Amino acid sequence: MFVYDGVRLMDVAAPLEVFGTAAGLGGAYSTAVCSADGGPVITSTGTRLHADVPAAEVGRTHTLVVPGSDDLPHRPPPAGLLDAVGELAGGERSRRIASVCTGAFALAAAGLLDGRRATTHWRHAAALARRYPAITVDPDAIFVRDGRTYTSAGVTAGIDLALALVEDDEGVELAREVARDLVVFLQRPGGQSQFSVAARTPSPRHDGLRGLLREVTADPAADHSLPALARRGGLSARHLTRLFNEQVGSTPAAYIESVRLEAAKALLEAGETVTGAARRSGLGSDESLRRVFLRQLGVTPSAYRSRFRTTAPAS
Structure with missing residues (x-):
């Protein structure tokens, strides 16, 4: 050295x-x-x-x-x-x-x-x-x-x-x-974008929106449809969407998908099956999980999961 x-x-x-x-x-x-x-x-x-x-x-x-x-x-x-x-x-x-x-x-x-x-x-x-x-x-x-x-x-x-x-x-x-x-990964997930969704999201000024973000992070698989979020936040769907765009920098759907993707990655890293990761993360079916992984990461869930068997890059 x-x-x-x-x-x-x-x-x-x-x-x-x-x-x-x-x-x-x-x-x-x-x-x-x-x-x-x-x-x-x-x-x-x-x-x-x-x-x-x-x-x-x-x-x-x-x-x-x-x-x-x-x-x-x-x-x-x-x-x-x-x-x-x-x-x-x-x-x-x-x-x-x-x-x-x-x-x-x-x-x-x-x-x-x-x-x-x-x-x-x-x-x-x-x-x-x-x-x-x-x-x-x-x-x-x-x-x-x-x-x-x-x-x-x-x-x-x-x-x-x-x-x-x-x-x-x-x-x-x-x-x-x-x-x-x-107590580290043999091969850490992804590339250099290693910050969690919650960590890289600006803290909203709106108290109700901050509470909703905490709920999404705590239980990604729960019902976080726009009507459900608006109802829990005591806001109209239009107002909630505007708050997301202004204070979070994305739509509600995009933010929730990113949290669920992060949850699915963690589950796969821990050895969960593709089906289990899809269900427990809130992304639903194997096919839904596959579409999100390919669109966001450029790899299939199975290929992503295989990365945690070795430090070698997945083929």
């Missing part, structure tokens, strides 16, 4: 936790933290992080991980950082190279991503694509593998990336045990 001043602490800690947990469960991992000069660095939180070794003294390495920082998307990496990354990644010194979050900007500046697919934090994906046109940037991927190079999305996506590396090295059973120990 290569660290430097301003490095984001979670980008460092999350993969190290995965590899350390895998080692405790029998995986053949040992980890070391290196900095350009072997000295301590100050992380994004102000925490002092001590290195084990200078970059120049690192021998042949199985995996080099370069975490991100808030500065990398906005200004060129310092010369010392680029020199160290180029030295650590050059030739056959590192068998594979991985970046977490905006660490992709360091790999890109060192020329390690030219002609490859890559990803980074969704907020900075467009900047990466503009600055380095030789890279094919996937703004929604949680992580991308292209040859010996791996890149991941923002911050906690370093966990997803590290789990995938463990699966590559040691097999899916150990990766699954690590995920269970850390």
Whole structure:
């Protein structure tokens, strides 16, 4: 793990936790933290992080991980950082190279991503694509593998990336045990749009509408037809629709479908059958569930459910 001043602490800690947990469960991992000069660095939180070794003294390495920082998307990496990354990644010194979050900007500046697919934090994906046109940037991927190079999305996506590396090295059973120990998904659902519907919905100013949204979230399978919502909210259907459009940013039907889709995803992730997920989420039949999944996610419910058996992308 290569660290430097301003490095984001979670980008460092999350993969190290995965590899350390895998080692405790029998995986053949040992980890070391290196900095350009072997000295301590100050992380994004102000925490002092001590290195084990200078970059120049690192021998042949199985995996080099370069975490991100808030500065990398906005200004060129310092010369010392680029020199160290180029030295650590050059030739056959590192068998594979991985970046977490905006660490992709360091790999890109060192020329390690030219002609490859890559990803980074969704907020900075467009900047990466503009600055380095030789890279094919996937703004929604949680992580991308292209040859010996791996890149991941923002911050906690370093966990997803590290789990995938463990699966590559040691097999899916150990990766699954690590995920269970850390209480995380073996493969998280969807792309970088990981916020829940409730979390990304602005809080309505209207008290009655806020109450209705809570009811929908609490029981997606209940009767949330427009007449039923209007009756419970003491509003006319027209007024309620206007409130949704003004304060939620969608129609009642679109909002309810998004909540039910989220509920169905969670059920499938937990191992529920397609039929059970359709019924318990409020989407009704298998066919209704299939139509919503294909329209909103571009995959069938069965294909979505299969993603939780491995970190490998569904075919």
